[in-house]
Amino acid sequence: xxxxxxxxxxxxxxxxxxxxxxxxxxxxxxxxxxxxxxxxxxxxxxxxxxxxxxxxxxxxxxxxxxxxxxxxxxxxxxxxxxxxxxxxxxxxxxxxxxxxxxxxxxxxxxxxxxxxxxxxxxxxxxxxxxxxxxxxxxxxxxxxxxxxxxxxxxxxxxxxxxxxxxxxxxxxxxxxxxxxxxxxxxxxxxxxxxxxxxxxxxxxxxxxxxxxxxxxxxxxxxxxxxxxxxxxxxxxxxxxxxxxxxxxxxxxxxxxxxxxxxxxxxxxxxxxxxxxxxxxxxxxxxxxxxxxxxxxxxxxxxxxxxxxxxxxxxxxxxxx
Amino acid sequence: xxxxxxxxxxxxxxxxxxxxxxxxxxxxxxxxxxxxxxxxxxxxxxxxxxxxxxxxxxxxxxxxxxxxxxxxxxxxxxxxxxxxxxxxxxxxxxxxxxxxxxxxxxxxxxxxxxxxxxxxxxxxxxxxxxxxxxxxxxxxxxxxxxxxxxxxxxxxxxxxxxxxxxxxxxxxxxxxxxxxxxxxxxxxxxxxxxxxxxxxxxxxxxxxxxxxxxxxxxxxxxxxxxxxxxxxxxxxxxxxxxxxxxxxxxxxxxxxxxxxxxxxxxxxxxxxxxxxxxxxxxxxxxxxxxxxxxxxxxxxxxxxxxxxxxxxxxxxxxxx
Amino acid sequence: xxxxxxxxxxxxxxxxxxxxxxxxxxxxxxxxxxxxxxxxxxxxxxxxxxxxxxxxxxxxxxxxxxxxxxxxxxxxxxxxxxxxxxxxxxxxxxxxxxxxxxxxxxxxxxxxxxxxxxxxxxxxxxxxxxxxxxxxxxxxxxxxxxxxxxxxxxxxxxxxxxxxxxxxxxxxxxxxxxxxxxxxxxxxxxxxxxxxxxxxxxxxxxxxxxxxxxxxxxxxxxxxxxxxxxxxxxxxxxxxxxxxxxxxxxxxxxxxxxxxxxxxxxxxxxxxxxxxxxxxxxxxxxxxxxxxxxxxxxxxxxxxxxxxxxxxxxxxxxxx
Numbered sequence: 001x002x003x004x005x006x007x008x009x010x011x012x013x014x015x016x017x018x019x020x021x022x023x024x025x026x027x028x029x030x031x032x033x034x035x036x037x038x039x040x041x042x043x044x045x046x047x048x049x050x051x052x053x054x055x056x057x058x059x060x061x062x063x064x065x066x067x068x069x070x071x072x073x074x075x076x077x078x079x080x081x082x083x084x085x086x087x088x089x090x091x092x093x094x095x096x097x098x099x100x101x102x103x104x105x106x107x108x109x110x111x112x113x114x115x116x117x118x119x120x121x122x123x124x125x126x127x128x129x130x131x132x133x134x135x136x137x138x139x140x141x142x143x144x145x146x147x148x149x150x151x152x153x154x155x156x157x158x159x160x161x162x163x164x165x166x167x168x169x170x171x172x173x174x175x176x177x178x179x180x181x182x183x184x185x186x187x188x189x190x191x192x193x194x195x196x197x198x199x200x201x202x203x204x205x206x207x208x209x210x211x212x213x214x215x216x217x218x219x220x221x222x223x224x225x226x227x228x229x230x231x232x233x234x235x236x237x238x239x240x241x242x243x244x245x246x247x248x249x250x251x252x253x254x255x256x257x258x259x260x261x262x263x264x265x266x267x268x269x270x271x272x273x274x275x276x277x278x279x280x281x282x283x284x285x286x287x288x289x290x291x292x293x294x295x296x297x298x299x300x301x302x303x304x305x306x307x308x309x310x311x312x313x314x315x316x317x318x319x320x
Numbered sequence: 321x322x323x324x325x326x327x328x329x330x331x332x333x334x335x336x337x338x339x340x341x342x343x344x345x346x347x348x349x350x351x352x353x354x355x356x357x358x359x360x361x362x363x364x365x366x367x368x369x370x371x372x373x374x375x376x377x378x379x380x381x382x383x384x385x386x387x388x389x390x391x392x393x394x395x396x397x398x399x400x401x402x403x404x405x406x407x408x409x410x411x412x413x414x415x416x417x418x419x420x421x422x423x424x425x426x427x428x429x430x431x432x433x434x435x436x437x438x439x440x441x442x443x444x445x446x447x448x449x450x451x452x453x454x455x456x457x458x459x460x461x462x463x464x465x466x467x468x469x470x471x472x473x474x475x476x477x478x479x480x481x482x483x484x485x486x487x488x489x490x491x492x493x494x495x496x497x498x499x500x501x502x503x504x505x506x507x508x509x510x511x512x513x514x515x516x517x518x519x520x521x522x523x524x525x526x527x528x529x530x531x532x533x534x535x536x537x538x539x540x541x542x543x544x545x546x547x548x549x550x551x552x553x554x555x556x557x558x559x560x561x562x563x564x565x566x567x568x569x570x571x572x573x574x575x576x577x578x579x580x581x582x583x584x585x586x587x588x589x590x591x592x593x594x595x596x597x598x599x600x601x602x603x604x605x606x607x608x609x610x611x612x613x614x615x616x617x618x619x620x621x622x623x624x625x626x627x628x629x630x631x632x633x634x635x636x637x638x639x640x
Numbered sequence: 641x642x643x644x645x646x647x648x649x650x651x652x653x654x655x656x657x658x659x660x661x662x663x664x665x666x667x668x669x670x671x672x673x674x675x676x677x678x679x680x681x682x683x684x685x686x687x688x689x690x691x692x693x694x695x696x697x698x699x700x701x702x703x704x705x706x707x708x709x710x711x712x713x714x715x716x717x718x719x720x721x722x723x724x725x726x727x728x729x730x731x732x733x734x735x736x737x738x739x740x741x742x743x744x745x746x747x748x749x750x751x752x753x754x755x756x757x758x759x760x761x762x763x764x765x766x767x768x769x770x771x772x773x774x775x776x777x778x779x780x781x782x783x784x785x786x787x788x789x790x791x792x793x794x795x796x797x798x799x800x801x802x803x804x805x806x807x808x809x810x811x812x813x814x815x816x817x818x819x820x821x822x823x824x825x826x827x828x829x830x831x832x833x834x835x836x837x838x839x840x841x842x843x844x845x846x847x848x849x850x851x852x853x854x855x856x857x858x859x860x861x862x863x864x865x866x867x868x869x870x871x872x873x874x875x876x877x878x879x880x881x882x883x884x885x886x887x888x889x890x891x892x893x894x895x896x897x898x899x900x901x902x903x904x905x906x907x908x909x910x911x912x913x914x915x916x917x918x919x920x921x922x923x924x925x926x927x928x929x930x931x932x933x934x935x936x937x938x939x940x941x942x943x944x945x946x947x948x949x950x951x952x953x954x955x956x957x958x959x960x
Contacts, residue, residue, distance in 0.1 A: 060789055135596050136586065141616035144583055148552065149380055151617070173586040173594040188625055232788065255626050257577050257599070257897050259921040263784055266776065266813040270591025271910025274813040276775050279897070279921040281579040281599040283623035296781035297791070303923035305828055306895050455916050456906065461936035464903055468872065469700055471937070493906040493914040508945055575946050577897050577919070590911025601899040601919040603943035 037112035043081040044105065044117060044132065046182075046195065047088075048125035051075050051102050053223050053311070059231045062309070071230075073221055075193040076123050076130070078104030085120050085163075102228025103216045104180065104197025106249075111204040113170045120163040128186040129157040135283065136178030136199055137168040146183045157184050175203040177249035177287040179216075194220065194228055196253045198285070209247035209289055213238045215260065217252040217280075217302055223311045224302065230311025237315045238300070240292045248300075250278075251285035259303040262316060264294050277303055295320045357432035363401040364425065364437060364452065366502075366515065367408075368445040371395050371422050373543050373631070379551045382629070391550075393541055395513040396443045396450070398424030405440050405483075422548025423536045424500065424517025426569075431524040433490045440483040448506040449477040455603065456498030456519055457488040466503045477504050495523040497569035497607040499536075514540065514548055516573045518605070529567035529609055533558045535580065537572040537600075537622055543631045544622065550631025557635045558620070560612045568620075570598075571605035579623040582636060584614050597623055615640045677752035683721040684745065684757060684772065686822075686835065687728075688765035691715050691742050693863050693951070699871045702949070711870075713861055715833040716763050716770070718744030725760050725803075742868025743856045744820065744837025746889075751844040753810045760803040768826040769797040775923065776818030776839055777808040786823045797824050815843040817889035817927040819856075834860065834868055836893045838925070849887035849929055853878045855900065857892040857920075857942055863951045864942065870951025877955045878940070880932045888940075890918075891925035899943040902956060904934050917943055935960045 054071040058064070079101075080089045089105075109115055115137065121130050133145035143166040147156035155164045181187070181196035198214050213236070216227050223230035240246045250260045261277040267288040268274055278286065301313035374391040378384070399421075400409045409425075429435055435457065441450050453465035463486040467476035475484045501507070501516035518534050533556070536547050543550035560566045570580045581597040587608040588594055598606065621633035694711040698704070719741075720729045729745075749755055755777065761770050773785035783806040787796035795804045821827070821836035838854050853876070856867050863870035880886045890900045901917040907928040908914055918926065941953035 063789070133583075135581075136594065138614075139584065141584065141618065144616075144618070146583065146619060148619075149383075171586075173588065176594050178596075188629055191625060253625075255624050257921055259923055261775075261923055263773075263786065264779065264781065266811075268813065269910060270589060270593045271912075272591075273910045273926075274776065274816050276818075277923045277925075279599070279919070279924050281577055281623070282625060283579055283581055283597045284599050285597075286593075294778070296784075298781065298784070299786060299788075303921070304895050305831060305893075305922060309828055453903075455901075456914065458934070459904065461904065461938065464936075464938070466903065466939060468939075469703075491906075493908065496914050498916075508949055511945060573945075575944050590909060590913045592911075599919070601897055601943070602945060603899055603901055603917045604919050605917075606913075 037110070037114075039114040039116060040109055041083070041116045041118065042105070042107055043083060043085050045079050045081055045085055045120045045122045046076055046130045047079045047122040049075055049077045049079075049101070051077070051194065051228060053220055053225055053228060053230045054234050056233045058233060059311070060233055061231070061313070071223070074125055075102070076125050076190060077102055077194045078132075078197055080105035085118075102194040102220075103214065104195070106198055106200055106212070106214055107180070108200045109170045110202045111170050111172060111175050115168040115170065117166040117168065118163065119158060119166060121158045121160050123160050126186070126189075127160050128190065129159050129184045130182050130186065130190060130195065131156050131158055131184040132166055132180055133183035134166065134168055134178065134180045134199060135285070136174050136176060136201060138171040138174065139166065139168045143167050147185050170201045174201045175206065176201060177251065177285050179251045179253065179283055179285050181253060191253055192220070194218070198249055198251055200249055200287075210244040211238070211240050211246040213246070213248050215248060215250045215300065217258045217312060218254050219256065224307040226312055226314055232313055232315060235311070235314030237317060239317045239319070241319050242292055242295050244292050245289065246292050247287055247289040249285070249287050250280065252280050252282055254282055256307070257281040257304070258307060258312070260300070261303045262300045263298040264296065265290060265298070292318055294318060357430070357434075359434040359436060360429055361403070361436045361438065362425070362427055363403060363405050365399050365401055365405055365440045365442045366396055366450045367399045367442040369395055369397045369399075369421070371397070371514065371548060373540055373545055373548060373550045374554050376553045378553060379631070380553055381551070381633070391543070394445055395422070396445050396510060397422055397514045398452075398517050400425035405438075422514040422540075423534065424515070426518055426520055426532070426534055427500070428520045428522075429490045430522045431490050431492060431495050435488040435490065437486040437488065438483065439478060439486060441478045441480050443480050446506070446509075447480050448510065449479050449504045450502050450506065450510060450515065451476050451478055451504040452486055452500055453503035454486065454488055454498070454500045454519060455605070456494050456496055456521060458491040458494065459486065459488045463487050467505050490521045494521045495526065496521060497571065497605050499571045499573065499603055499605050501573060511573055512540070514538070518569055518571055520569055520607075530564040531558070531560050531566040533566070533568050535568060535570045535620065537570075537578045537632060538574045539576065544627040546632055546634055552633055552635060555631070555634030557637060559637045559639070561639050562612055562615050564612050565609065566612050567607055567609040569605070569607050570600065572600050572602055574602055576627070577601040577624070578627060578632070580620070581623045582620045583618040584616065585610060585618070612638055614638055677750070677754075679754040679756060680749055681723070681756045681758065682745070682747055683723060683725050685719050685721055685725055685760045685762045686716055686770045687719045687762040689715055689717045689719075689741070691717070691834065691868060693860055693865055693868060693870045694874050696873045698873060699951070700873055701871070701953070711863070714765055715742070716765050716830060717742055717834045718772075718837050720745035725758075742834040742860075743854065744835070746838050746840055746852070746854055747820070748840045748842075749810045750842045751810050751812060751815050755808040755810065757806040757808065758803065759798060759806060761798045761800050763800050766826070766829075767800050768830065769799050769824045770822050770826065770830060770835065771796050771798055771824040772806055772820055773823035774806065774808055774818070774820045774839060775925070776814050776816060776841060778811040778814065779806065779808045783807050787825050810841045814841045815846065816841060817891065817925050819891045819893065819923055819925050821893060831893055832860070834858070838889055838891055840889055840927075850884040851878070851880050851886040853886070853888050855888060855890045855940070857898045857952060858894045859896065864947040866952055866954055872953055872955060875951070875954030877957060879957045879959070881959050882932055882935050884932050885929065886932050887927055887929040889925070889927050890920065892920050892922055894922055896947070897921045897944070898947060898952070900940070901943045902940045903938040904936065905930060905938070932958055934958060
């Protein structure tokens with residue numbers, strides 16, 4: 001199986017050095033390398049962050065310039081940590097960490113695995129209760145992460161400074177890409193602020209793709225964002241090489257419906273129908289996958305016209 | 321085959337005594353018990369009703385109280401009657417009657433059956449013409465239930481005090497859950513007021529589920545309702561036991577798109593892809609079904625965030 | 641194989657004489673009659689047009705009259721031409737031309753074919769740059785038809801008076817119905833003005849349907865239109881005979897989501913589930929097909945209620 005951590009993609013997407021990271025040592029923590037079932041421990045915090053949706057200050061399609069004051073806001077996001085939340089895990093998003101960025105860490109597992117998500121509320125910004133609610137996996141009601149008065153347990157309302165461990169199982173119907181998100185009292189506000197992320201669960205004998213991209217469509221302060229970023233040059237630049245097996249993990253959060261489109265590529269539905277555009281609404285998610293054979297710089301975007309105009313568009317670069 | 325009228329669910333959903341109902345005698349009227357084709361007669365009226373979308377006066381998620389003046393309005397709904405509209409059929413909704421409630425009676429049939437829907441317009445509130453238009457079944461244009469000037473027959477414009485019989489056939493492509501609704505002159509107003517319901521058509525040799533739930537998403541006077549009710553504690557509480565075969569019949573009416581989600585459960589698409597959230601728009605409908613194995617109290621809801629906040633959320637209780 | 645150019649449908653849809661058209665001579669130009677791969681040349685211009693969305697001046701459902709001043713506007717549309725853009729091709733839309741009408745020509749091909757789309761910008765109305773971006777087919781980035789500063793080639797920004805040839809291939813995943821549209825600088829405005837159309841690509845050994853209808857849902861100046869027309873009597877009247885094999889090619893452009901419904905008919909998804917209503921968003925497209933067996937005059941429409949009320953509804957006439 002080829003590397004799941006291609007440096008090219010990581011470098012361009014995150015612009016941070018990866019030199020200090022010893023990749024092999026992380027394999028056991030970050031994702032399944034083999035098909036043997038495992039119990040995977042993941043440490044997540046809800047932490048304050050200052051987020052700029054348009055760091056280059058440009059809407060290049062419309063020739064508009066945007067100052068940081070119009071694009072930067074404080075928020076609370078899911079961040080991945082080392083064991084016992086000792087320190088933030090600084091890794092590319094695709095490797096299962098996000099270093100305090102909008103859109104929580106990509107959590108990876110395999111059918112048969114157990115997941116122990118150790119969640120700590122570090123919200124010193126709004127000081128709200130938070131939670132994690134996971135789609136696609138099996139769990140008991142105590143790990144549902146919802147809050148309702150007189151009904152919910154601690155996992156649905158983790159107060160600032162407190163922690164909770166969600167116990168999840170990737171069952172036979174869990175293969176796929178799934179969202180997770182805050183489902184506590186303040187969920188309307190916190191989801192709008194970026195408290196969501198994705199679970200990528202491989203089938204028991206599935207060979208992982210060479211590349212996995214996450215595309216999370218959500219509005220943010222009037223922008224239409226992909227992983228919290230708006231406009232070409234700010235949104236993620238996904239990279240691949242001809243011959244690689246690439247997987248797009250797509251989800252949406254909020255109130256709106258979107259249509260995911262990639263230029264110059266097609267895929268098939270489970271029923272066998274070719275597609276190059278697929279609609280999805282809030283909390284819907286899917287993965288599409290192909291063997292790359294089309295070199296060039298392509299666009300991927302939401303095809304709702306005003307969403308594209310408000311930032312939901314990015315580059316996909318395929319090298320020979 | 322197990323009972324299709326579990327008292328637990330009926331009791332909680334409708335809060336009415338079922339003591340007077342002799343269930344076996346109703347089997348021939350209400351739905352197919354065996355696979356032999358039949359002609360099924362159903363008597364429906366469009367009748368005035370006063371409907372309270374939030375009878376307990378609470379939006380418990382946001383801690384808001386709502387007086388009945390803000391949640392109760394007169395409207396016209398489809399109601400199921402005994403033969404020749406002699407008297408309203410007082411039965412749980414799932415059994416094929418709704419006793420004058422928002423969301424018309426669940427009409428059940430099997431592929432191969434003929435349906436004779438005897439419709440009477442009893443609208444003494446607005447005194448509008450009304451009709452019934454059915455999805456999923458076969459019929460001649462005279463039973464289409466639409467109204468257009470210089471074009472439509474009587475079935476598309478049944479005047480107050482008049483009646484019409486729609487002649488339908490459950491054909492080979494009719495298995496599934498389908499909406500029906502007013503398609504007469506006043507359809508914009510009457511659909512907004514609740515003049516819609518569902519048809520549940522089993523395949524010729526299909527074993528019926530033990531439980532069938534109807535989830536009809538529609539706006540009503542500023543609320544986002546499920547079967548005309550808004551907020552947990554008002555929306556239907558669906559009940560099941562571990563080991564039962566449960567079927568969710570989901571539809572939407574109006575202008576908006578929704579995403580149906582059930583906590584702690586997954587199902588598969590016809591193509592085999594696992595899901596726990598599915599989008600649908602006006603007049604789209606589907607059914608999902610599983611063998612229950614997850615005890616607990618769960619939420620089901622539309623995952624569009626503002627819809628959930630405006631009431632589109634309810635409880636699903638699974639007992640051991 | 642039966643004719644793909646039934647005169648009945650052409651006559652009603654376009655109200656223009658077809659007497660002068662020698663159909664057999666056009667077969668080689670307009671579409672594949674056999675399964676041998678070919679290179680197909682299509683000549684398209686972006687040309688000014690004056691378009692009336694409601695030529696009969698009536699919203700017959702609501703009894704409203706609309707003067708031409710409220711329904712007619714200048715715009716720019718894709719028009720099909722003879723070789724070297726010598727003159728507009730005057731043919732029924734279904735035959736691959738549209739004579740300057742809203743919704744560009746239906747371009748037909750077969751898996752294995754190459755397409756050479758010769759595009760000329762004749763926009764003397766707004767004098768904007770334009771392009772053509774095609775879904776569903778294979779092409780190199782130079783034929784992608786998108787415009788981004790410092791990035792795109794000539795094909796993404798064809799200036800008034802200039803031309804460009806897009807080189808496309810109908811590959812193994814190209815069978816289906818697909819949109820094409822302007823993706824140049826002015827795309828928001830030009831798509832809203834009608835610069836979109838459809839590609840119908842048959843499988844390599846697929847027998848073409850007897851009838852192919854195009855249903856393009858898009859807003860236009862406050863109307864909700866099908867192929868640029870609003871309200872019954874203005875929207876296309878699709879015609880068939882009992883026994884014919886009919887195919888509906890459905891697409892949407894703009895910002896909104898729709899649900900396509902045909903009265904009195906059902907079809908199956910690729911996974912085998914019966915349907916009579918299917919949702920789609922911007923740039924999503926699909927085709928459904930059946931052997932006609934239901935004589936009568938039926939409605940087809942978008943089932944979003946306000947869309948239907950604002951014009952997205954038409955007739956489908958099936959004769960014995």
